[in-house]
Amino acid sequence: MWVLVPITAVCLGLFVLGVAGNVLTVLVIRSYRDMKTTTNLYLGSMAVSDLLILLGLPFDLYRLWRSRPWIFGQLLCRLSHYLSEGCTYCTILHITALTVERYLAICFPLKAKVVVTKRRVKATIGVLWAFALLSASPFFFLVGVEQPENQTDFSRECKPTPQALQSGLLATMFWVTTCYFVLPVTCLSVLYGFIGRELWRSNSRLRGPSSLLREKGHRQTIRILAVVVLAFVICWLPFHIGRIIFINTRDIRTMLFSQYFNIFALQLFYLSASINPVLYNLVSKKYRAAACRLLLPRRAAERAFTVTKDAGGYTETSASTRNEYTTSF
Numbered sequence: 001m002w003v004l005v006p007i008t009a010v011c012l013g014l015f016v017l018g019v020a021g022n023v024l025t026v027l028v029i030r031s032y033r034d035m036k037t038t039t040n041l042y043l044g045s046m047a048v049s050d051l052l053i054l055l056g057l058p059f060d061l062y063r064l065w066r067s068r069p070w071i072f073g074q075l076l077c078r079l080s081h082y083l084s085e086g087c088t089y090c091t092i093l094h095i096t097a098l099t100v101e102r103y104l105a106i107c108f109p110l111k112a113k114v115v116v117t118k119r120r121v122k123a124t125i126g127v128l129w130a131f132a133l134l135s136a137s138p139f140f141f142l143v144g145v146e147q148p149e150n151q152t153d154f155s156r157e158c159k160p161t162p163q164a165l166q167s168g169l170l171a172t173m174f175w176v177t178t179c180y181f182v183l184p185v186t187c188l189s190v191l192y193g194f195i196g197r198e199l200w201r202s203n204s205r206l207r208g209p210s211s212l213l214r215e216k217g218h219r220q221t222i223r224i225l226a227v228v229v230l231a232f233v234i235c236w237l238p239f240h241i242g243r244i245i246f247i248n249t250r251d252i253r254t255m256l257f258s259q260y261f262n263i264f265a266l267q268l269f270y271l272s273a274s275i276n277p278v279l280y281n282l283v284s285k286k287y288r289a290a291a292c293r294l295l296l297p298r299r300a301a302e303r304a305f306t307v308t309k310d311a312g313g314y315t316e317t318s319a320s321t322r323n324e325y326t327t328s329f
Contacts, residue, residue: 003260011267011270012061019051022051032294042094042121042125046091046094059076068156077144077145078140085136086132086139088180089132091232095184099188102195104116106199143159170247171247174244174247177243181240195222235268238261238268242258245261245262246258
């Protein structure tokens with residue numbers, strides 16, 4: 001009990017923060033034309049994915065407090081696990097695709113002008129969602145409401161099925177999930193290395209006002225994405241370590257350690273779905289200005305917007321509109 005109370009308080013706080021923040025992100029991107037850049041289309045889709053992940057938090061809290069009986073039925077048992085896995089895959093695919101897009105925009109700007117368009121980005125986002133949800137589909141059949149024979153309804157529990165455990169399919173899918181984390185993170189590390197090298201070289205090449213403005217936009221975008229990726233790795237690494245521990249558990253002592261470690265990892269997992277809007281607000285003056293325009297009364301919003309413009313964090317120019325594939329938050 002002494003462990004569950006603070007955990008519940010933290011999780012509920014993350015739920016409120018995450019839902020409010022991600023809804024705000026979606027509204028900010030949808031409400032203003034200058035926010036509808038190719039980069040922000042990815043970030044808006046990620047916000048939707050994070051919202052769906054957060055929908056599973058109340059069910060996880062219920063299982064922490066009362067693993068049995070499961071009162072929500074077979075469909076919600078399977079759907080909560082499936083959406084959690086599918087949206088997890090979707091988020092990492094979005095981050096990877098977004099980094100590839102930034103790599104093209106910075107290292108091959110002329111090619112990016114042709115290749116990276118809003119229409120193609122929207123199509124790419126649709127493919128990412130379809131691939132992620134399809135990849136996670138086995139989880140829909142690996143869990144279910146289990147009830148031992150000759151037991152009352154009170155013993156019903158939402159958990160992996162005996163067939164999934166005995167056949168090794170659950171362990172296999174856990175390793176697939178881990179690959180979904182390790183391989184993209186490796187790819188991101190390589191791409192950010194190339195991006196960093198190109199930005200370093202460009203310092204000595206770019207001298208004109210328009211080039212300096214574009215360079216500033218690139219650096220702001222990379223700063224935001226780097227913070228998002230770092231938060232993603234920190235929050236999700238314990239989650240995958242916990243799964244590896246779980247599938248290799250052989251004794252009671254390791255099982256107890258696995259349970260407590262996974263409770264800790266679960267909080268970081270939901271933190272990753274809640275923290276991105278906070279990061280946007282801290283790092284991006286443009287996001288803060290747009291949020292003020294959306295939330296505050298008109299005069300207060302205009303005053304905040306003017307302060308932000310004077311601080312040099314947001315510039316409205318025809319050049320930035322024409323080259324919106326190079327700018328974001």
